[in-house]
Amino acid sequence: MKHDDIYLRIQRRLSDYDTFEKMVRKHFEINYFSFVYQSLYNQIGYEDFINKKFNTLDFKSFLVHHNFLELVNEVYRTRLSLKGTENVKSCLQEVQDFDDYENALMIFEQCNPRDYKNGSTLCANAWSLGTKLLHFYNPQENPILDSVLRDNLQIGNMNAKLCIEFRKAANDFVSDNDYFFKEFLKSPEIKSVLDDRKMIFDFSKMGCLIWHYMR
Structure with a gap:
């Protein structure tokens, strides 16, 4: 599916700011993942989403020394095997530039070997895990894509394209609807919900759009 078609599906789901805010409130009220997300952002050091972002060298070091791949695999239940984890960690160190999203994503192709009782081995793709890991490299520009989002938008089967x-x-949607996020930051209703949860306004735009408002 082309990005223009996907854009229209996002637009239909988030047709105006009131709908956007309603989905914000609903997420915070019924979903525990806002706690998880904010905790991960803060622990990584994203206190300032505008001026803070990993570079390739620092991200490689972070992945090696802090078991972050394993954490993401467990938190999001992406079921990467032990062999797959070892393989991905090795391949991640070969990435030349994590800002080259397409090339970085491709290391998750057939990266997850699984052995079967009949002696055969299947090397599965791990695209969903790839989008999650690359999101934390750059939360402002890299969205997460998982089965829930695909089902909600009805955009088909997962693949690299x-x-x-x-x-x-x-x-494109975030850029065209920047005022959504400005209004969100001023909303007394959202502030009240976050205050009740002892949380702060500390989410990236892409994190807000993809994880919180489309589930």
């Missing part, structure tokens, strides 16, 4: 086209569509 879909991840890339979805990223383009999500960034």
Whole structure:
């Protein structure tokens, strides 16, 4: 599916600011993942989403020394095998530039070997995990794409092309609707919900759009 078609599906789901805010409130009221997200952002050091972002060298070091791949795999239940984890960690160190999203994503192709009782081995793709890990490299520009989002938007089966086209569509939508996020920061209703949860306004735009408001 082309990014223009995906954009229209996002737009239909988030047709105006009131709908956007309603979905914000609903997420915070019924979903525990806002706690998880904010905790991960803060622990990584994203106190300032505008001026803070990993570079390739620092991200490689972070992945090696802090078991972050394993954490993401467990938190999001992406079921990467032990062999797959070792393989991905090794491949991640070979990435030349994590800002080159398409090339970085491709290391998750057939990266997850699984042995079967009949002696055969299947090397599965791990696109969903790839989008999650790359989101934490750059939360402002890299969206997460998982089965829930695909089902909600009805955009088809997961593959590398879909991840890339979805990223383009999500960034276009965020750019075209920047006022959503400015209004969100001023909303007394959202502030009240966050205050009740002892949380702060500390989410990236892409994190807000993809994880919180489309589930």
